[in-house]
Amino acid sequence: MTSFTVRRLLLVVPTMLAVVTIIFLVMRVLPGDPAIVMLGNNASEEALRSLRDKLGLDDPFWMQYFTYLGGLLQGDFGKSLVNNRPVAPQLLNALPYTASLAVGGVLVGVVLGIPLGVVSALKRNTFIDFFCRILALGGISFPAFYLGILLIMIFSMRLNWFPIIAGSHLDLRHLTLPILSLGLIQAATIARMSRSSILEVLRKDYVRTARSKGLPSSIVILKHVMRNSLIPIVTVIGFSIGLLLGGAILTETVFNISGMGKVLVGAIYQRDYPLIQGGLVVFAGFVVLVNLLVDLTYGLIDPKVQYD
């Protein structure tokens, strides 16, 4: 297990390096001059030249790249073009909101999605199964941000149970609706995968053997079916965290949450390149981290994975 973990951990380094390189390259082909963004269209050529020199924009491409990489390694994401404040603290302040949404959304997704998938698979071709499948199919067709809008209409505007805007609050009252809007969509995805994964395992010989030797149904389901169905379920949970992060950008806009998504969208509107670049690195880093955790979980669930 240790060597598997170390190997997998080491793989994070080239992946992150490639991700950072792609973001750096994409940001360099962006139209517009950062110096003009900072000083405005009416700035004199001399002022622009001086700022370009200060920001290192006239340096050779490779030098800019290594300066940026060196900065990242020391936690320096550069300075915002709009407010001239370091990017890292701005992202760090926003991170808890997005992380809360992501963790909450995944929890809701797992707690609702797995039981829904299990029930649907065990009651295959019954009314319950049909109902669960329609619910899941409807769920994956809903954009999370639209669900958020509907939840606001019902629970904030009509029933007055929750505030419309979550803003900079990190409590359950403010975050319940955004978490639900992300989590319910997650639940639909997880339920679909759980159902098909369990149906697949239910057909296996070892399940038939377990049943024929007289084991109670609960033991067969928990010890034989569930454990063997977990790998695809964990995969889809990991994959849907990526989708959830994308959804969080929109959900934060809907609920006006001061998270990473709002920072990123705000930076895009203002063409604040260092902030866009930093936001993208953190988003992609988050997904790389989730993929790492998913892979390490495989090792725990299925010992065979460690020897591949």
Added chain:
Amino acid sequence: MDVKRLFKDKIALTGGVLLLAILIVALFAPLLSPHPPSRQNVIDQLEGPSSTYLLGTDQYGRDVLSRLLWASRPSLFIGVSSILLALLGGLILGMTAGYYGGAVDHLLMRFADIVMSFPSLVLGLMIAVVLGGGMVNTTIAISITFVPRFARLVRGSTVSVREEYYIEAERAIGSSSLRIFSRHLLPNIIGPIVVMSTLWVGQAIRVEAGLSFLGLGVQPPTPSWGTMLKAGMDNFLRASHLATYPGLCIVAVVLAFNLLGDGLRDRLDPTLRGD
């Protein structure tokens, strides 16, 4: 694929009928719209449903129903064309990686994995920032986010058939790679890929709606469900109906593609039937 059997599949049939209805609406939007979609009427702004404006008006006094009908066009256009573009890119990359194997395969698939480590919307945002908004640029941005997924799928299917006797026979008689790709590989791998394409069109439409909602997709005055949803949200307290209808349209079209894709998948793989 047996079309008659497909019609017997209630899920696929429901999806197909729903999609056909949406396509008809998109096609005949100019005839079906009671008002020109961009005609502003400040006196009638933010009105509720009435006999003149069946679904009410927006903040500029434009007819919501007419705009909804016209907005089906960019959504369907971007959803379908971005997936077709991605399919083309994915076929080229995936077949090359799967057929030649070795370093080419390793390099292309690692690149695909890295690109896939960006959530679709984040990657779409990144590319939309570079290219700018508009229908064509949004189509390109979304298609780029789907290319790695297609490449992975195509590569997997290619690897499973590249050692078949009929491919080996073609190689033995000296057929060119292009001929092997187009005459033998493609027809044998395309089935599951078409099915996934159907499911992914729904996802592409969701990404488009998200980008337009953020103001980075379809640009006004072209009506789009995403921008209409954003306008509805901005006028939430005064006219909540504005946000309800465009969202329902997005759900309906995505659901149609998902139902059709699910049905097609079940037909293609009988072991999944009813799964």
